[in-house]
Amino acid sequence: MAVELGFEGSVIEMDNQIKELAALEAEGDVSFQLEIQNLTEKRDNLLKEIYNNLTPWQIVQVARHPKRPLFSDYIDGIFKGFIELHGDRNFGDDQSIIAGICTLEEEKVFIIGHQRGRDMKDNVKRNFGMPKPEGYRKALRVMKLAEKFNKPIITFIDTKGAYPGIEAEQRGQSEAIARNLFEMSKLKVPIICVVIGEGGSGGALALGVGDRLLMLSYSMFSVISPEGCATILWKDAGRAPEAANALRITAQDLLSFGLIDESIEEPLGGAHRNPELMTQTVKEILITQLKGLKRLSIKRLLDKRYEKFMGMGQMFKE
Amino acid sequence: MAWFNKPKYGLKAPDHRTEKPKGLWTRCFNCKEIIYNREWEENLRVCPRCGYHYRLNSKERIQLLIDQGSFQEHDKNLSSVDPLGFENLGQKYQDKLIQTQKKTGLKDAIVTGTGLIHGIKTELCVMDFSFFGGSMGSVIGEKIVRAIQNSIKQRIPLIIVSCSGGARMQEGVYSLMQMAKTCSALTKLADEKILYISVLTDPTTGGVTASFASIGDITIAEPNALIGFAGPRVIEQTIKQKLPNGFQSSEFLLEHGFIDFIVGRKELKNQLAQLLHFFS
Numbered sequence A: 001m002a003v004e005l006g007f008e009g010s011v012i013e014m015d016n017q018i019k020e021l022a023a024l025e026a027e028g029d030v031s032f033q034l035e036i037q038n039l040t041e042k043r044d045n046l047l048k049e050i051y052n053n054l055t056p057w058q059i060v061q062v063a064r065h066p067k068r069p070l071f072s073d074y075i076d077g078i079f080k081g082f083i084e085l086h087g088d089r090n091f092g093d094d095q096s097i098i099a100g101i102c103t104l105e106e107e108k109v110f111i112i113g114h115q116r117g118r119d120m121k122d123n124v125k126r127n128f129g130m131p132k133p134e135g136y137r138k139a140l141r142v143m144k145l146a147e148k149f150n151k152p153i154i155t156f157i158d159t160k161g162a163y164p165g166i167e168a169e170q171r172g173q174s175e176a177i178a179r180n181l182f183e184m185s186k187l188k189v190p191i192i193c194v195v196i197g198e199g200g201s202g203g204a205l206a207l208g209v210g211d212r213l214l215m216l217s218y219s220m221f222s223v224i225s226p227e228g229c230a231t232i233l234w235k236d237a238g239r240a241p242e243a244a245n246a247l248r249i250t251a252q253d254l255l256s257f258g259l260i261d262e263s264i265e266e267p268l269g270g271a272h273r274n275p276e277l278m279t280q281t282v283k284e285i286l287i288t289q290l291k292g293l294k295r296l297s298i299k300r301l302l303d304k305r306y307e308k309f310m311g312m313g314q315m316f317k318e
Numbered sequence B: 001m002a003w004f005n006k007p008k009y010g011l012k013a014p015d016h017r018t019e020k021p022k023g024l025w026t027r028c029f030n031c032k033e034i035i036y037n038r039e040w041e042e043n044l045r046v047c048p049r050c051g052y053h054y055r056l057n058s059k060e061r062i063q064l065l066i067d068q069g070s071f072q073e074h075d076k077n078l079s080s081v082d083p084l085g086f087e088n089l090g091q092k093y094q095d096k097l098i099q100t101q102k103k104t105g106l107k108d109a110i111v112t113g114t115g116l117i118h119g120i121k122t123e124l125c126v127m128d129f130s131f132f133g134g135s136m137g138s139v140i141g142e143k144i145v146r147a148i149q150n151s152i153k154q155r156i157p158l159i160i161v162s163c164s165g166g167a168r169m170q171e172g173v174y175s176l177m178q179m180a181k182t183c184s185a186l187t188k189l190a191d192e193k194i195l196y197i198s199v200l201t202d203p204t205t206g207g208v209t210a211s212f213a214s215i216g217d218i219t220i221a222e223p224n225a226l227i228g229f230a231g232p233r234v235i236e237q238t239i240k241q242k243l244p245n246g247f248q249s250s251e252f253l254l255e256h257g258f259i260d261f262i263v264g265r266k267e268l269k270n271q272l273a274q275l276l277h278f279f280s
Helices: A011-027 A033-052 A056-063 A071-078 A120-125 A133-148 A166-170 A173-184 A201-205 A226-234 A237-247 A251-257 A275-294 A298-310 B037-042 B058-065 B093-104 B138-154 B169-191 B232-239 B250-255 B265-279
Strands: A080-084 A097-104 A107-114 A153-159 A191-200 A212-216 A220-222 A262-264 B025-027 B034-036 B072-074 B110-117 B120-127 B158-164 B196-205 B218-221
Touching: A011 A033, A056 A191, A056 A220, A056 A237, A071 A097, A071 A107, A071 A153, A071 A275, A097 A133, A097 A275, A107 A133, A107 A275, A133 A153, A133 A173, A153 A201, A166 B232, A173 A201, A173 B169, A191 A201, A191 A275, A201 B169, A212 A251, A212 A275, A220 A251, A220 B169, A226 A237, A251 A262, A251 B169, A262 A275, A298 B169, B025 B037, B034 B037, B058 B110, B058 B120, B058 B158, B058 B265, B072 B138, B110 B138, B110 B265, B120 B138, B120 B265, B138 B158, B138 B169, B169 B196, B196 B265, B218 B250
Parallel strands: A107 A153, A153 A191, A191 A212, A191 A220, A212 A262, B120 B158, B158 B196, B196 B218
Antiparallel strands: A080 A097, A097 A107, B025 B034, B072 B110, B110 B120
């Protein structure tokens, strides 16, 4: 079933009409080619118009679209020979983070990412993509393995945030995140991080310290969820659209601030409309970026990573 | 038997964790005892009855820790800009900043500098809750980085006293990135094998706990401090039940293995000096 976003207007209706026409054509011998073509063109124009003018809050909705490709879709679409590596060797296996080894074309790489679920059952298993400390510790364990065997790391970020719960606090959510930030900033292998959906605060950043931070054009990255911000400022989560505006959480804004390295253009109407094209685009960009990073010596790579983070901040210096 | 239940009347005691008491007497937030203000101040803002530790501002904290007259402040004039053009109910973040600077006499929520602790030269960073809830924006990140660099340059130990609600959302992803920036700078300090002591005080939460504050070579806390990643209210909303007493307190952290020890305010300076001495 198609999921309708409020701002998509008659796009979904047109989608359905196109589908109906195609079905009719398949049944009988009347050709609707012309009608389908016209309608498709009309829909695409409408989509272009809508998606060229999305507000930040609308982008949040696209980033959270239930049909949006998940980390697992990128694993299937981009990499070959994936073997999942489980567990943090200390407490358990957090299913909201997937880690493993695979190849990107000829290159052997480690991949790690947040995994949300497609449906309720899956989401319960994945804890809605909100990791507990053991998830971050699994990620770090696997990253250290990558370093030991000198293989690049690619991370995929898609989380509302680290899980806020009793057991997460008991097991040191803060320490787990802090440790990842500390260790990732000195890992002696190239690290590329891609925000594919929601990049929620420290829980996202704990997989986001690397040489390149890329964002899909309709993904978001924020210090606090728009709902959380609205609740704190105005005691009203309903004013999240205003907060989304104020927080400057879009790829476009963050690119203009120099806080991310690249915004990856999504297919017409968002990644969920054409997951194959989306994964293909991401694949090509990963290959290019990795090639560039591999040209640098490890020392140069780490120096540049360090300088990049040291340069982040805006202030008056009297 | 509802008709026997007494309704709760009476005035709510002011929260002296955040505001300074006025007048002669104060009711303790924790034990509800009436305390003579001067006795309370002399006791370093620790309740003489129950031992509850109230918040110190940066000036009081520096006075407590540093040998008199030896503190030299650094980067005093670094101040925040408003990189996002953030506005809340028609009030610009930039205006709120200027207002807060006037009110507190601080440029941002941290004071950094060098000083002597029982004669041992130390780089000290002290966060101040009275400035935007001690929240971390670009200035805090930068000042901590510069303090770390100074530690390395002078080869002196680093102490950071945390007191913060977390990241400063008015600075958006800039503030989030300060978590990575500070942790990244700490790797250089570790490379140089210079001691970093993290002191957690009430409250230390969010992005500050989830970055530099949690990864000291030695991490210690004052008693009864609220320390955690997510705020108690956020957790209660998520799990839909009331949190147990003492959850996210210093004592809770000690029990779960995330701090080395808890030290009362009266003993803090001596303990720090002892650590500095041992690791020197």
